[in-house]
Amino acid sequence: MSDPYLLHIFSPTKYVSPFDINMAYEANFDAVIPYCNIELEEVPALTQDTIFSRRPAGVKRTGIFIGGRDLDTALDMMEAARKAMVPPFEVSVFADPSGAITTAAAMVAIAERWLQAEFQCGLSGCQIFVFGGTGPVGTCVALLGALCQAEVSIVSHQGAAAAQLVAARCSQRYDLQFNGVDGSTAGAVTAIMARAQVIFNTAKAGIQMVAADQLSAALHLRVAADANAVPPSGIAGIAAAERRVQLDTAGGVAIGVGALAIGDIKYRVHTRLLAQMYQAPTPVFLAYREAFAMARQIVAEQA
Structure with missing residues (x-):
């Protein structure tokens, strides 16, 4: 398969949620790769391994999802991943620990x-x-x-x-x-x-x-x-x-x-944000502000 869509899931916990893996496949990623027990200091190296291992067409088809159980830790990991990017080698990042944000x-x-x-x-x-x-x-x-x-x-x-x-x-x-x-x-x-x-x-x-x-x-x-x-x-x-x-x-x-x-709105928010990662021509960084904007949009559509 040429330039597959890949989603790498970084989690500081001992396992990655099956929910997050299922959602990623439903968003049409070709492969979802989980990483467990990740510490904050390891995120920059993992991010750079993620971006430098793909050619320009492939890096656009790559994303990082931050899981875990703690909001502050997930946001810190997202910021560490963002700072590790080296343009034009950049990928989208979405933080949603335990589905808390969505x-x-x-x-x-x-x-x-x-x-x-x-x-x-x-x-x-x-x-x-x-x-x-x-x-x-x-x-x-x-x-x-x-x-x-x-x-x-x-x-x-x-x-x-x-x-x-x-x-x-x-x-x-x-x-x-x-x-x-x-x-x-x-x-x-x-x-x-x-x-x-x-x-x-x-x-x-x-x-x-x-x-x-x-x-x-x-x-x-x-x-x-x-x-x-x-x-x-x-x-x-x-x-x-x-x-x-x-x-x-x-x-x-x-x-x-x-x-x-x-849960219905949460599921729709999660799905659409993953779709943004999949479809975005340039990297997007998705956390609580972006999730809330998406939730407002979905709720308005149903009004």
Whole structure:
């Protein structure tokens, strides 16, 4: 085969996700080559082995995907790969550790759509609370919310200290404001629901973070998005298949969105970004900004 389309997957974990491999083949790459237990310092050499081993026609048909489990590590690896390029030997790079970036992009774009359609407002100035916000999906949701000028609070079931640690790290890295909030007790969650306008659940699957009585007591809630597809739902009243469910609260009706609806947009974002890599005449570098722009486009097409 002359000049095949090749995708190299760099992961700092002991294995590369089968999901990422399957998606790459569905995007028509001829071969997908996984690399496990990669350390940040190894990325420049691996990148240069990738680019210098192909002739000009072949290098245009080559890409690097950054996987793993940690958002900051993936972004650091992407930047290391970018800096290792030597024009005209350059390839496209896409970072999406554990699907965190594309999932977060889908969640925030969907929430934004319902705010605009049902409440005639956007994310700017909204009080956003991210349950499970210390994990990769939650951290990226918080980042996208902050970029939209929302007031973002990262919630941890391990307590305020854990949430504040992650919030401080994000604030320093991204030069944006994040708050850390306790979500370790029923009383703490009830206090959150008295303030929240938008909530996202990105916590561990199969754990309910917001109970029915806490949800019904919400005073200002407009949109709730739950990424948990494993029963019980992470937010009471939102089944995984729900694309738009009305939630009755003390402050009025809010809109709920379930995990499968989020997953549908996430899948489309992931697929289209891989297609961009495959089709791009010049290298593209794809991370949270590009994923969010794509998610907004897809959500708008479905409106």
